[in-house]
Amino acid sequence: MKRCILRLILLPFLVACSLRPACADEDLARVRSRGALRIATDATYPPFEYIENENVVGFDRDIGDELGKELGVKVQFISMEWSGVFAALETDKVDLVMSGVTITEERKKGYTFSRPYFLSGQVVARRKGDTRINGPDDLLRENRIAAVQSETTGQYSMEKRGMPKDRIHRFDTLQDGILDTRNKKSDGAVGDLPAFKDIIRKGYPEMEVTSKTPFVEENLGIVARRQGRDLVAAINVALERIMTDGRYARIYEKWMQEPLPLATLAKLHEVRNAGALIPPEIVASTAAAMAKPAIKEADTALTGSAFSLRPDILKTALPILLTGARLTLLLTAVTLLIGVPLGLLVALARLSHFGLLRGIAMVYIEIVRGTPLLMQIYVIYFVLPALGISLPAFLSGVAALSLNAAAYVAEIFRAGIESIDTGQREAAQALGMTGGQTMRYVILPQTIRRVLPPLTNEAAALLKDSSLVSVVALSELMRVGKETATNAGSPTTIYLAVACIYLAMTLPLTALVRRLESRWQFVRRTPKGAK
Amino acid sequence: MSGAILTVDNLVKSFGRNEVLKGITLSVAEGEVIGLIGSSGSGKSTLLRCINHLESPTSGTISFRGKTTRSDPASLNVLRQEVGMVFQRFNLFPHLTALQNVTLAPRKVRRIDAEKAREEGEKLLAQVQLAEKADNYPGELSGGQQQRVAIARALAMNPAVLLFDEPTSALDPELVGEVLEVIQLLAAQGRTMLIATHEMGFCREVAHRVCFLDAGRILEQGPPEIIFENPKEIRTREFLTRALHH
Numbered sequence: 001m002k003r004c005i006l007r008l009i010l011l012p013f014l015v016a017c018s019l020r021p022a023c024a025d026e027d028l029a030r031v032r033s034r035g036a037l038r039i040a041t042d043a044t045y046p047p048f049e050y051i052e053n054e055n056v057v058g059f060d061r062d063i064g065d066e067l068g069k070e071l072g073v074k075v076q077f078i079s080m081e082w083s084g085v086f087a088a089l090e091t092d093k094v095d096l097v098m099s100g101v102t103i104t105e106e107r108k109k110g111y112t113f114s115r116p117y118f119l120s121g122q123v124v125a126r127r128k129g130d131t132r133i134n135g136p137d138d139l140l141r142e143n144r145i146a147a148v149q150s151e152t153t154g155q156y157s158m159e160k161r162g163m164p165k166d167r168i169h170r171f172d173t174l175q176d177g178i179l180d181t182r183n184k185k186s187d188g189a190v191g192d193l194p195a196f197k198d199i200i201r202k203g204y205p206e207m208e209v210t211s212k213t214p215f216v217e218e219n220l221g222i223v224a225r226r227q228g229r230d231l232v233a234a235i236n237v238a239l240e241r242i243m244t245d246g247r248y249a250r251i252y253e254k255w256m257q258e259p260l261p262l263a264t265l266a267k268l269h270e271v272r273n274a275g276a277l278i279p280p281e282i283v284a285s286t287a288a289a290m291a292k293p294a295i296k297e298a299d300t301a302l303t304g305s306a307f308s309l310r311p312d313i314l315k316t317a318l319p320i321l322l323t324g325a326r327l328t329l330l331l332t333a334v335t336l337l338i339g340v341p342l343g344l345l346v347a348l349a350r351l352s353h354f355g356l357l358r359g360i361a362m363v364y365i366e367i368v369r370g371t372p373l374l375m376q377i378y379v380i381y382f383v384l385p386a387l388g389i390s391l392p393a394f395l396s397g398v399a400a401l402s403l404n405a406a407a408y409v410a411e412i413f414r415a416g417i418e419s420i421d422t423g424q425r426e427a428a429q430a431l432g433m434t435g436g437q438t439m440r441y442v443i444l445p446q447t448i449r450r451v452l453p454p455l456t457n458e459a460a461a462l463l464k465d466s467s468l469v470s471v472v473a474l475s476e477l478m479r480v481g482k483e484t485a486t487n488a489g490s491p492t493t494i495y496l497a498v499a500c501i502y503l504a505m506t507l508p509l510t511a512l513v514r515r516l517e518s519r520w521q522f523v524r525r526t527p528k529g530a531k
Numbered sequence: 532m533s534g535a536i537l538t539v540d541n542l543v544k545s546f547g548r549n550e551v552l553k554g555i556t557l558s559v560a561e562g563e564v565i566g567l568i569g570s571s572g573s574g575k576s577t578l579l580r581c582i583n584h585l586e587s588p589t590s591g592t593i594s595f596r597g598k599t600t601r602s603d604p605a606s607l608n609v610l611r612q613e614v615g616m617v618f619q620r621f622n623l624f625p626h627l628t629a630l631q632n633v634t635l636a637p638r639k640v641r642r643i644d645a646e647k648a649r650e651e652g653e654k655l656l657a658q659v660q661l662a663e664k665a666d667n668y669p670g671e672l673s674g675g676q677q678q679r680v681a682i683a684r685a686l687a688m689n690p691a692v693l694l695f696d697e698p699t700s701a702l703d704p705e706l707v708g709e710v711l712e713v714i715q716l717l718a719a720q721g722r723t724m725l726i727a728t729h730e731m732g733f734c735r736e737v738a739h740r741v742c743f744l745d746a747g748r749i750l751e752q753g754p755p756e757i758i759f760e761n762p763k764e765i766r767t768r769e770f771l772t773r774a775l776h777h
Contacts (some may be wrong), residue, residue, distance in 0.1 A: 426585055427622035427681075431636035431688055432612035434604065441639060445626045520626070 027224065027231040028071075031095055036074045039064050040094040043079035044173055044482050047198040047255040048100040051079065051483035054320060059194075059255040060098040063117060066247055067222075070238035079483065084471035086111070087382045089225055096231070097223040100195075102153050103274055112228050113221035113275035114235045117243075119267055121214020122157050125178060125189045125196050128208045133188045136161060136215050145169060147177035147186040154190040157216045173482070175491060178204055192218070194256055201257070203491070219274050232276055243268060310493050317484050317494055324480030325501045331397055331466045331476060332505075336459055338402040343409025348439070350414050361410070368407035374468050376400045381472040397469035405462055412458065416451035417443055449520045456513040460506045477501060535597075536561045536723055537582070537614075537692055542591035544577055551577045553747035554591070559692070559725065564718045566738030566755065567727040570770060573744040575727035576619075579694045582725070583614045595692075612640065615690035619697040621677045623669040629656060629680045630665040633687045641688070648687075655683040659713050675706030679713055686717075693717070695726040711737075731774050735759050743767045 031037050041056060043049045049058040056077040068075035078094060085097045089111070102120070103113045126133040133139065139146045140163055148155040150170035158168055169186050171177045177189040178199050189196070193214055200207050222239075224232045242248050249260040349361035368376070380403075381396040391399060420443050428438040467478035475483075481498035485491040537559040544552040552574050559565055567575045580586045582593055584600065584607055592599045600610050623632050633652040637643045643651070656662050659679035669677050678698055685693060695714065699707045711733045718724065718737045728734050734741060735755040742752040743764070751764045762768050 421622075423618060423620055423622035424624065427616075427618060427624070428636075429607075430583060430585065430611055430614075430616040430618075431684070432608050432640045433636060434608060437639050441635060442624055446624075449626070 027095060027228040028234050029230075031071065031073055031231060034073070036076055037064075037068050037071060037096065038076045038078060038094040039096045039098050040078050040080060040085040040088045041097070041099040042082040042085060043077075044082075045100055045195060046202070047194060047257075049077075049079075049098070051320075051480075053316075054323070059118070059251060060100065062251040062254070063242065063248075064096075064098050066242045066251070067235060067238045070241060071234060079475070079479075081471040081479070084378075084382075086223075087378065089223065091382045091385050092225070093385075095224065095228070096235075100192075100220055101223050102218045103221040104153070107223075108276065110226065112224045112226055112232045114224070114232050115239060115272045115275045116219035116221055116268055117239050118220040119264055119271075120192045120194060120218045120220055122154055122190055122216040122218070123193045123196060123212075123214050124210045125181065125191070125200065125207055126187070126210055127181065127184070128206050130187075134210050136190065139163065139188050139190070143167075144188075145186040147171065147180040147189040149174045149177055149191060152191065153216070153218060154192065158190055175199055175485070178207060179491075182207055197257070219271055221275050229276065236272075236275070309496070313493055314497055318497065320484055321477065321480055321494075321497055321501060324475055324477035325505065327475060328463065328466050328477040329505060331394075331401065331469065331474070332459070332463045334398050335401040335405055335462060335466070338398065339405030339462075340409055340455070342402060342406035344413050346406055346410035347413035347417065350410060351417060365407045365410055368404055369411075373400070373404050373465060374471065376404055377469055377471060393469075393472045393474050396472055397466070397474050401462065401466060401469065404465075405458060408458055409455065412451050412454045413447065415454075416447040419450060420446050449517070452513055452517055452520075456510060459509060463505055463509075464502065534561065535559060536595070538592075538594040538597075539578075539582065540592045540594070542578070542581060542593065543589045544574075544581055544586060545589045551747055552581065555747075555749055557742065557749065559723060561691075562721045562723055564722075564724045564726065564737055564739050566734035566741040567725060567744060568729075568731070568734060568741060568770070568774070569744035570773075574747045575744055576696050578744070579616070579696050579725060579727055582692075582694060583611050583616055585616075608640070612688055613691045614694060615685035615688055615692070616694045617678070617681050617685050617696065617698050619700050621669070621674070621681045621701070623677055623681055623684070625669050628666050628668055629661060629672065629683075632669070632680055633684045636684070637687050652683070652687060655686055656680070658686075658716075659683045660709070673706060674702045675709045678702065678710045682710075682713055682717075691723060693722055693724045695724065695728070697727050697729065699728070699730060729774065731759070731771070743770065745770075 041049045041060060043051050043056045043058075045058075047058055048060045049056055051057070056079055061077060064075050064077060077098075078088075080088060082099065085094075085099055088094045089097050100118075100120070101107070101113075103116060107113070122136070124133060124136055124139065133144075136158065138144070139158070140161060145167050146158050146163060147169040148158065148171070150172060152174075154174075155168060155170060159165070169177070169180055171180065174189070174191045174195050177186075177191060178196070180186045181189045182204060188210070193209065193212070196209050200209070222232075222235055224235070243265060248265070252260040252264075346361050346364060349357045350365070352358050352361075377397070377400040380391065380400045381393070384391065424442055424446065425438055428442045433441070466476055470476055470479035477498060481494055485494040535558045539555055539557040542552055542555040543550065555574070555578055557565075557578075567578065569575055577586060581588050584593075584602055587602050594600065595610060595613060600606060623629075624635065627635060630649065630652050633655055634645070634648040637648045637651065638645060653662065653665060656665050659682055661676060661679055661683070664672060664676060664680075669680070672680065682698075698714065699710050702710065707730065711730065714724070714726070715733075715737055726734070726738065738755050740752060741755045741758040742749045743758060743762070743766075744750065745766050751758065751762060751767050758767065759771065762771065
């Protein structure tokens with residue numbers, strides 16, 4: 001169901017990481033001795049995982065907790081961007097990924113999958129009563145457009161059917177895909193059944209799925225590292241117990257809002273070898289849990305449309321968003337405190353008389369400017385540990401953002417310094433001032449006034465760019481916003497609130513700078529009486 | 532007038548292939564005021580800028596009090612404290628007040644304490660008739676006032692020699708007088724000065740010796756009354772005719 005990671009970017013690093021001396025399968029022992037099972041998840045995917053009251057909840061969460069009980073360890077769920085979960089697994093920052101991951105042959109090459117623990121599949125969602133669309137093939141017709149979550153099996157299944165790429169609208173979240181169809185920008189959304197049901201129930205009464213039978217069936221598995229086969233063997237045993245003693249059925253009902261279909265457990269048993277090839281302990285299946293009386297399917301909408309603004313949900317959402325905002329501010333402030341002085345030093349090195357210093361500064365600036373910030377964050381968080389430098393998430397974020405900002409700040413300072421009239425330097429030198437004194441007392445005070453506007457730009461950009469560090473599991477404002485929006489029922493309200501909070505942070509900054517600028521006005525007046 | 536304080540010997544300065552100074556030899560006695568005249572591009576500014584090494588000479592030597600000056604940073608800082616300069620475009624520091632412009636170098640270079648530097652600075656500003664503008668920024672002053680602050684700033688380091696690089700060329704005509712007055716006052720105090728200028732009347736009045744530069748050479752030099760009234764060289768005569776009647 002879910003996206004493939006940014007494999008292309010990451011591949012070289014993952015290869016580098018896997019070059020560490022291969023330790024044989026001992027993940028289970030390490031989890032046991034640590035007493036904690038660390039599980040990465042992208043908690044924007046109800047009903048499997050999403051954030052409620054600052055906790056990860058959902059189907060995967062409950063299954064994960066049961067696994068912990070079976071293994072006799074505590075369970076920690078760590079929410080991060082989907083694009084970061086596999087990298088976190090590779091670099092041993094977590095033991096497992098549980099994020100509604102589809103078992104595919106491609107992924108099996110790189111990771112160890114548990115036996116399937118959920119049967120899922122692709123369906124099409126349409127606007128209620130739009131009878132033109134009854135299945136995936138109706139979307140293939142000329143000029144029709146499908147909306148999907150980017151790099152998921154939903155996208156792949158449509159591509160496999162021969163749908164041209166430019167007619168597939170790809171989005172970050174499945175919610176955005178539904179929204180696109182709701183807005184008549186696409187004709188149908190393709191994704192998996194349980195997720196669609198949940199989204200529609202929570203905020204899109206005007207949408208429906210075309211069929212309750214998937215047109216492509218998929219197995220979801222729990223993912224461990226390649227060397228984690230022992231852990232997976234234990235997980236498989238635990239899953240067997242959970243499935244057979246009724247816990248699975250309970251959790252299923254709780255989150256899927258319908259009873260566990262009779263055939264499902266049998267099917268899950270049938271495909272028990274679809275995960276990694278580990279000598280499986282075959283446990284006899286019991287049907288005890290499946291014999292339960294049916295509970296009526298809850299299919300009615302719980303709340304209003306996703307479009308109605310619902311200020312009432314802000315009461316609970318706002319405090320959560322503000323914790324995200326606090327982290328965003330802290331990240332930005334610390335980054336500026338490090339990045340601006342560092343940038344000034346780099347600028348001075350760039351203008352230095354020493355060729356070596358100048359060369360180092362130039363290489364640094366070119367590397368930072370020439371690579372994506374996201375990549376730099378990955379390198380610092382996921383690749384440096386392979387070289388023995390392991391920084392915690394916050395420090396990694398600050399380090400990546402500071403190193404990035406410093407390069408841009410350096411160029412701003414350099415342009416500022418070079419814009420000062422050479423007469424200023426000559427006048428200072430003619431008075432016997434050294435190069436350092438000239439820079440400190442004459443050039444820099446004038447430079448700072450001039451670079452203030454571009455520096456403000458940089459600070460505002462930084463405030464927003466800081467959202468990229470959510471890939472290393474930092475719950476800053478944008479990440480918290482996404483997590484809240486997937487569950488709150490009215491994403492519009494949440495995103496509007498997030499936008500307002502960002503504005504509330506940037507506006508005081510620009511106001512402050514405007515005041516500073518007018519205070520330093522004297523620099524700009526043109527001399528009177530000069531020709 | 533006592534012995535030579537500044538000697539320039541066979542100074543050559545090229546910018547790329549363009550030879551601007553083609554062997555200048557000049558000796559300046561203590562207390563002497565030298566006027567440098569000549570058309571634009573004759574090398575007056577370059578000569579002054581070479582004397583305090585704002586431009587490094589291509590060849591030839593410049594000696595101060597008998598010692599050849601060198602281009603390394605340490606020697607330069609010493610030389611420049613002894614040789615002050617006033618620029619055509621003032622080059623005041625726009626982020627500092629008039630008083631701060633005057634006191635910056637004494638405080639940071641001579642390490643005089645702030646209180647004493649302020650007293651000295653106020654005296655110097657009073658000397659150039661600008662006591663009441665001490666707290667104004669350069670942007671709030673007229674061109675003539677700015678140039679007088681620039682002179683006070685140069686004087687604050689108490690240099691043995693003052694170089695003036697066309698100090699009135701960037702000024703409106705009505706503001707020229709106030710600046711020339713200040714320079715005349717300095718001459719009367721016995722300051723050693725080299726003044727590149729286009730103000731012929733002023734030059735004649737204030738200079739003890741006038742040098743006429745032509746195409747990178749000192750073509751003719753002598754007391755002002757001789758140079759201005761009875762120049763030997765035909766080029767000098769032509770220049771003066773143009774300069775006095777334009």
